[in-house]
Amino acid sequence: MNPVPSSSPPRLALVTSGGDCAGLNAAIRAVVIHAVNTHGWEVIGIREGTHGLLFDPPRIMRLDPAKLDFALLRRGGTILGTTNKGDPFCFELPGGARTDCSPQMIARLRELGCGMMVGVGGDGSLAILRRLADQGGFRLVGVPKTIDNDVGATDISVGYSTAVDIATEALDRLQPTAASHNRVMVLEVMGRDAGHIALQAGIAGGADVILIPEIPYSVDSVARHIHNIRKHGRNFALVVVSEAVKTREGHTVSKHFAGGQTRLGGIGDYIGQQIADLCQAEVRVTVLGHVQRGGPPNATDRVIASALGVRAVDLLAEGKSNRMVCWHNREASDVALEQAIATYRTIRPEDTLIKTARALGICLGE
Numbered sequence: 300m301n302p303v304p305s306s307s308p309p310r311l312a313l314v315t316s317g318g319d320c321a322g323l324n325a326a327i328r329a330v331v332i333h334a335v336n337t338h339g340w341e342v343i344g345i346r347e348g349t350h351g352l353l354f355d356p357p358r359i360m361r362l363d364p365a366k367l368d369f370a371l372l373r374r375g376g377t378i379l380g381t382t383n384k385g386d387p388f389c390f391e392l393p394g395g396a397r398t399d400c401s402p403q404m405i406a407r408l409r410e411l412g413c414g415m416m417v418g419v420g421g422d423g424s425l426a427i428l429r430r431l432a433d434q435g436g437f438r439l440v441g442v443p444k445t446i447d448n449d450v451g452a453t454d455i456s457v458g459y460s461t462a463v464d465i466a467t468e469a470l471d472r473l474q475p476t477a478a479s480h481n482r483v484m485v486l487e488v489m490g491r492d493a494g495h496i497a498l499q500a501g502i503a504g505g506a507d508v509i510l511i512p513e514i515p516y517s518v519d520s521v522a523r524h525i526h527n528i529r530k531h532g533r534n535f536a537l538v539v540v541s542e543a544v545k546t547r548e549g550h551t552v553s554k555h556f557a558g559g560q561t562r563l564g565g566i567g568d569y570i571g572q573q574i575a576d577l578c579q580a581e582v583r584v585t586v587l588g589h590v591q592r593g594g595p596p597n598a599t600d601r602v603i604a605s606a607l608g609v610r611a612v613d614l615l616a617e618g619k620s621n622r623m624v625c626w627h628n629r630e631a632s633d634v635a636l637e638q639a640i641a642t643y644r645t646i647r648p649e650d651t652l653i654k655t656a657r658a659l660g661i662c663l664g665e
């Protein structure tokens with residue numbers, strides 16, 4: 300893209316960063332339509348988080364509302380690409396050495412004439428973008444997205460609602476087969492250290508047991524609960540386990556990959572084995588994995604992404620910066636980015652849904 304003449308419209312950089320989720324394209328669409336059609340700006344999409352800025356020529360795409368795919372609103376993933384690896388301040392080069400790439404990225408943004416950025420990301424990505432904006436002197440507004448729903452300054456993040464729907468649907472599908480075969484079905488869901496997906500999907504999907512990282516559990520309690528269910532004449536059970544739930548010895552369960560990478564995964568098998576041993580039950584384990592992140596966004600995610608995308612553009616138009624848009628009390632609102640990043644939110648013992656689960660007789664493993 301050619302250097303920007305001084306008379307040209309303001310340019311907004313748009314980035315999706317961190318793990319993808321459903322609703323990112325809906326957010327992109329909202330930002331592009333509102334920034335271009337209402338404010339007359341140009342929108343430059345940066346590819347693969349901020350990594351696209353490291354290439355020569357930079358990997359970018361000019362985003363024009365007239366040329367957007369008509370089905371974008373309903374498409375999963377992100378047309379910009381994203382990455383949840385590689386902090387630009389400590390960027391891993393092919394040989395393994397690490398370097399600070401931020402000056403290069405900032406220089407590239409200046410060449411592109413982007414004095415503003417909308418960054419769609421989770422807490423980690425937004426913290427990185429904030430540091431980049433501070434250093435580069437461009438104005439930044441963040442849009443929260445994460446299936447984990449752990450960004451505390453917003454009631455809901457883009458992607459979460461769809462992930463809960465998918466996990467709930469999995470329970471809807473597991474229940475009849477559990478009943479047909481008299482089995483205990485264990486469903487392992489994502490969420491990192493936050494049990495939001497497990498708790499909501501577990502309640503929505505009629506789980507008998509929900510294990511989340513925030514509440515210590517005993518397998519004996521789980522086994523007792525399953526025994527009780529059987530005593531009352533039902534010979535199957537549904538168990539939801541959040542991926543960061545620990546073993547009896549207090550360790551998270553991870554899978555190891557080439558290059559020394561480890562990722563959470565496997566606690567479902569661990570719990571399933573314990574239940575099989577203690578209850579003499581036939582157990583099957585389903586690990587839902589990235590199915591929770593892909594696919595079309597549900598209506599809630601489309602709406603939240605659209606409202607937050609529009610609000611992000613409006614904040615920049617009002618001259619604001621260093622803010623994160625959020626959903627609160629049925630409204631799109633905003634908070635200081637610093638505060639948003641600091642308010643990581645897992646489940647608290649006094650949360651309504653914990654009380655709800657207990658009142659419904661769901662075993663939380665206590």
Ligand code: F6P
Nearest residue numbers: 318383446447489490491562563
């Ligand atoms: O943070 C979102 C999330 O989907 C977590 O729930 C999960 O632990 C992780 O990302 C998976 O990351 P990756 O895409 O690197 O496997």
